Amino acid sequence: xxxxxxxxxxxxxxxxxxxxxVDPICLTVRTxxxxxxxxxxxxxxxxxxxxxxxxxxxxxxxxxxxKKVIFEIKIGRKWILIQISDEGAGxxxxxxxxxxxxxxxxxxxxxxxxxxxxADRMVYNRIGNSVRIWINKRKKGGQxxxxxx
Amino acid sequence: xxxxxxxxxxxxxxxxxxxxxxxxxxxxxxxxxxKELDGETSEIVFDLEKTVMLDxxxxxxxxxxxxxISRKQGKIQVIKVSSEIRHLLQSMRLIxxxxxxxxxx
Numbered sequence: 001x002x003x004x005x006x007x008x009x010x011x012x013x014x015x016x017x018x019x020x021x022v023d024p025i026c027l028t029v030r031t032x033x034x035x036x037x038x039x040x041x042x043x044x045x046x047x048x049x050x051x052x053x054x055x056x057x058x059x060x061x062x063x064x065x066x067k068k069v070i071f072e073i074k075i076g077r078k079w080i081l082i083q084i085s086d087e088g089a090g091x092x093x094x095x096x097x098x099x100x101x102x103x104x105x106x107x108x109x110x111x112x113x114x115x116x117x118x119a120d121r122m123v124y125n126r127i128g129n130s131v132r133i134w135i136n137k138r139k140k141g142g143q144x145x146x147x148x149x
Numbered sequence: 150x151x152x153x154x155x156x157x158x159x160x161x162x163x164x165x166x167x168x169x170x171x172x173x174x175x176x177x178x179x180x181x182x183x184k185e186l187d188g189e190t191s192e193i194v195f196d197l198e199k200t201v202m203l204d205x206x207x208x209x210x211x212x213x214x215x216x217x218i219s220r221k222q223g224k225i226q227v228i229k230v231s232s233e234i235r236h237l238l239q240s241m242r243l244i245x246x247x248x249x250x251x252x253x254x
Contacts, residue, residue: 019173026171026202043202043233050204054172104246107213110205117240 012072015053017061017086022053025071036075038137044118045080045135049073051111052084052131060086060129079120080135090127153178155185160223161192166200170207182214191223198229198252203237211247224248 011032015021026046033042053071061067067087074081115122121134152174156163162185164178185193193214197203215225226248230238235251238244 023169023171023173030201046202047204047237050171050202054204054206104243105212105216107209107216108205110208110241113241114205114237 010074012070014068014070015057016065017057017063017067017069018065019054019057019063021069022050022057025053026050029073032073033075033080038075038080041080041135041137041139044139045073045082048115048119048133048135049082049084051114052082052133055111056084056086056088056129059091060088062088075137078137080137082133082135083130084133085130088129090125090129093124093128153181155181157185157190160189161194162190163194163196165196165198168199169202170197170200170210171202171204172206175206175210179210179213182210182217186214186217186221191218191221192225193218193223194226194228196228197231197234200234201231203230203234208238208241208243212243215247226250 011028013025013028015025026049029049030042030046033039033045038045049071053069056069057063061069069087070083070085072083115133118135119133120136120139123132124130152167154165154167156165164182170178182193195211195214211225211227218225227238228250229252230249231252235244235249238247238249243249
């Protein structure tokens with residue numbers, strides 16, 4: 001983000017690459033969204049924040065506490081924008097399977113399925129270590145189902 | 150308060166979450182569940198009344214418990230979930246597999 005964009009960010013945090021850092025940030029997000037009257041989408045925004053921060057910590061930075069994750073959230077007129085960046089090598093997001101179809105016995109792999117279900121739009125940077133996610137402020141729980149890239 | 154409590158009554162284990170079921174809780178809860186499932190337990194109930202957030206790691210733990218209990222011909226229930234968590238599990242097509250019931254049911 002540019003300096004100007006950083007100044008406008010509603011909430012920005014750097015976190016160490018340990019999963020214990022995620023919950024307090026998401027609780028702050030939950031409160032912020034409810035303070036802005038966004039109760040209808042708060043759960044889905046917080047869920048996406050959890051999923052992508054977990055991914056950044058586990059898959060991006062390999063839980064290396066020398067590496068940081070940056071989390072930012074902005075609330076616009078129509079959209080909520082989350083941006084999460086890690087210091088890892090990235091991944092080949094262009095060829096990552098986006099299918100929602102998982103075996104009901106699968107114990108992992110649902111993170112991207114959740115993103116596909118609840119994010120309105122997702123854009124990765126070229127190497128795949130930073131992602132921006134847009135969520136429509138006015139969507140309600142029953143209206144979700146699909147993401148554009 | 151700990152993130153969860155486990156009460157055993159005969160072959161039934163009741164796991165009560167005292168808050169969110171997310172990635173940071175999983176290692177500890179997974180170890181505790183393994184002890185239950187390696188023992189006499191053939192019925193496991195997860196009470197999510199106090200749970201606001203369930204992420205994919207939490208879903209994975211519920212499915213792993215379901216897989217383990219199924220191998221013993223046992224059963225699982227996930228009870229008192231919020232409407233948002235119910236919607237999430239519905240979108241993942243896990244309502245019947247996990248025997249999910251909502252807070253008002």
